Amino acid sequence: MALDTKIWTGPGRPAVFLDRDGTINEEVKYLSSPHQLRIIPGAAEAIARLNKAGIPVIVITNQSGIARGYYTEDDVQDVHNYMDKLLADHGASVDAYYYCPHHGAAIVKKYALDCECRKPRIGMLSAAAAQENVSLSQAYMVGDKRSDLRAAVNCGARGILVRTGYGRQTEEELLREAEATGAALVTNIVDDLAAAVDQILNQIAHNHPQSVKAPKFASNYRHHRPEIGQHYPHQ
Ligand SMILES: [Mg+2]
Numbered sequence: 521m522a523l524d525t526k527i528w529t530g531p532g533r534p535a536v537f538l539d540r541d542g543t544i545n546e547e548v549k550y551l552s553s554p555h556q557l558r559i560i561p562g563a564a565e566a567i568a569r570l571n572k573a574g575i576p577v578i579v580i581t582n583q584s585g586i587a588r589g590y591y592t593e594d595d596v597q598d599v600h601n602y603m604d605k606l607l608a609d610h611g612a613s614v615d616a617y618y619y620c621p622h623h624g625a626a627i628v629k630k631y632a633l634d635c636e637c638r639k640p641r642i643g644m645l646s647a648a649a650a651q652e653n654v655s656l657s658q659a660y661m662v663g664d665k666r667s668d669l670r671a672a673v674n675c676g677a678r679g680i681l682v683r684t685g686y687g688r689q690t691e692e693e694l695l696r697e698a699e700a701t702g703a704a705l706v707t708n709i710v711d712d713l714a715a716a717v718d719q720i721l722n723q724i725a726h727n728h729p730q731s732v733k734a735p736k737f738a739s740n741y742r743h744h745r746p747e748i749g750q751h752y753p754h755q
């Protein structure tokens with residue numbers, strides 16, 4: 521699908537916020553080093569499709585492993601550099617990474633903070649929206665945990681749960697709760713990031729019909745178009 525996103529420099533510019541672990545890369549508890557990084561099949565290609573559509577792709581990740589003393593901010597930077605490299609192999613890129621290094625029960629004192637950025641709080645999302653000039657009401661947050669979905673609700677973005685990472689577990693919990701309360705399950709759930717991006721691109725094309733480039737002439741029409749100087753025979 522061809523989206524003309526030049527119109528999105530002003531208000532209403534959509535964005536896709538992506539959780540990292542379990543959404544882009546295979547979940548590894550407290551991933552700390554590039555050699556643990558495995559991109560989930562189809563995720564890089566999906567990000568490349570968002571890039572091509574001109575939609576900002578922003579990673580929003582809780583990294584309390586920093587506060588817990590398991591790894592450092594430099595380690596996170598190394599992981600993100602390596603992620604950039606793996607994604608680039610598929611023509612994909614992340615526009616910005618935001619991570620929260622904090623945790624209330626931190627071992628590393630300078631990160632011991634009940635912060636506003638740790639999801640489900642919206643500090644990273646609102647900072648990213650301001651810095652990348654995107655509209656939260658037009659944004660999507662894709663992730664595998666309830667904290668991702670809650671962060672979406674808390675900032676007025678649309679949440680999508682993927683079944684990768686902890687996603688199946690999250691889905692089961694939500695289903696159990698819905699059953700217990702008799703409420704309908706309203707969470708938007710898809711298999712993986714590739715499926716989430718299918719849905720996002722369809723919705724954006726639907727919500728912003730003016731953003732979809734006029735289709736090219738069908739080839740048989742083009743074929744019959746006269747060249748300059750050529751005359752149609754009079755009927
Ligand atoms: Mg995750």
Ligand SMILES: [Zn+2]
Pocket residue numbers: 620621622635636637638
């Ligand atoms: Zn934080």
